[in-house]
Each structure stands twice: as C-alpha cells, then as structure tokens.
Amino acid sequence: MSNVQLPEWAQPLFGEEHRYVAISGGRGSGKSRTVASVLVLLASQQPMRILCTREVQKSIRDSVKRLLDDEIERTGFREMFKSTDTEIRGTNGSLFLFAGLQHNIDSIKSMERIDICW
Numbered sequence: 001m002s003n004v005q006l007p008e009w010a011q012p013l014f015g016e017e018h019r020y021v022a023i024s025g026g027r028g029s030g031k032s033r034t035v036a037s038v039l040v041l042l043a044s045q046q047p048m049r050i051l052c053t054r055e056v057q058k059s060i061r062d063s064v065k066r067l068l069d070d071e072i073e074r075t076g077f078r079e080m081f082k083s084t085d086t087e088i089r090g091t092n093g094s095l096f097l098f099a100g101l102q103h104n105i106d107s108i109k110s111m112e113r114i115d116i117c118w
Contacts, residue, residue: 047090068096
C-alpha cells in the first residue's frame with residue numbers, strides 16, 4: 001500500500017522498548033516529516049490515539065496538522081484518513097488530536113487513552 005523510505009535513525013520510533021524518544025538535528029533535517037510519516041504508518045496499522053502538541057498553539061494552523069495531511073497524501077493513505085478542521089480520523093479508529101501545552105495543560109492531563117504524544 002505504501003512505499004515509504006525512512007532514515008535509519010527512525011527505527012526506534014517503531015519499537016516499544018523506549019518510553020521516550022528524543023530527536024536532535026538542525027533546521028531542515030527532516031525530523032518533523034519523518035516523525036509524521038512514522039505516525040501515519042503506525043496509525044494505519046492499528047487503531048491509535050495520537051496527541052500532537054506544541055508549547056503554544058494559537059490555532060490549528062500553528063500545529064503539525066498540515067504536515068500530517070501532506071504525509072497522508074504522500075504515503076498513499078488518503079482513503080484511510082478523514083481530515084476535519086480539528087482532527088484526523090482513520091477508518092480503523094485511529095485519531096490524531098492537536099493541542100497547545102501552555103494554556104491547556106489541565107485538559108491534556110485528563111485525556112484518556114493517548115498512545116503517543118508528539
């Protein structure tokens with residue numbers, strides 16, 4: 001279904017042996033795009049709830065939603081995901097949510113069944 005090539009450093013993103021994964025690199029090094037690709041692939045394989053956060057997110061346009069929408073298209077999963085103004089839903093039950101940390105920390109703490117926080 002998808003022919004996505006990822007850099008070797010992205011392999012830990014697929015495993016469960018690490019609770020936290022930190023990625024470093026310079027601006028334009030492909031970190032965000034690679035993580036978006038990995039999340040789309042994981043969400044296509046099994047139902048997941050993925051919370052995408054920024055420290056300050058004044059609007060959904062300030063989020064990584066556009067990047068995820070682009071990766072869904074690029075990886076060939078457009079038929080599997082429906083993107084609305086506020087979320088991305090998979091036909092298998094996967095859900096991408098978006099939130100700013102600075103002003104929503106209490107509501108984020110009470111979110112249930114988040115599998116991955118980016």
